[in-house]
């Protein structure tokens with residue numbers, strides 16, 4: 487989407503983002519229950535999305551590492567929140583994917599319980615990044631998660647994934663439909679970023695947006 491800042495400001499923000507994400511990123515721990523969630527020591531950003539949306543690929547593209555977040559062959563298998571510490575300045579929380587058809591009602595209820603407890607009780611959580619597959623736009627369960635984030639009063643930003651799979655015109659249509667959905671939600675950030683882990687579109691822009699939330 488259009489950046490309202492001057493080109494010089496945008497370039498500077500992009501450089502700040504590049505420097506942050508060039509720092510060491512270490513896996514801290516996985517949390518399967520609320521008790522395992524690490525102490526709130528740094529500003530935190532949480533990544534959330536449907537299984538197979540491209541979340542692991544995006545986290546790896548942001549950090550420039552190939553294997554940081556496991557790219558899953560079995561959708562719906564990761565049931566933990568994985569915490570990564572980025573250069574002592576920002577914590578990244580990779581939330582388990584939702585919406586996988588073969589997950590039982592009990593597992594799905596457990597997902598909601600863990601995520602809601604995490605979202606409600608995380609004072610250092612600065613923003614959630616909600617990933618939407620650009621071929622599909624927001625689906626019913628994405629909208630349910632948006633409602634959940636609204637209720638938890640967590641500010642969040644929508645990010646389209648796999649933008650390389652669409653032609654420019656199609657992407658434009660999905661972007662405006664997604665932005666319309668964001669406007670219907672109290673806690674959604676107006677800025678929408680289209681990304682691709684394959685050709686790198688939007689990665690610098692997203693790094694810049696997240697760097698603004700880190701310890702300066």
Ligand code: GDP
Nearest residue numbers: 537538539540541542543557558648682683684
């Ligand atoms: P996760 O389940 O949300 O962590 O999704 P993954 O990162 O495991 O990706 C799911 C599938 O989508 C894999 O086959 C990836 O190779 C593919 N994928 C992820 N990101 C992109 C992207 O930006 N472009 C394209 N073309 N494919 C992608």
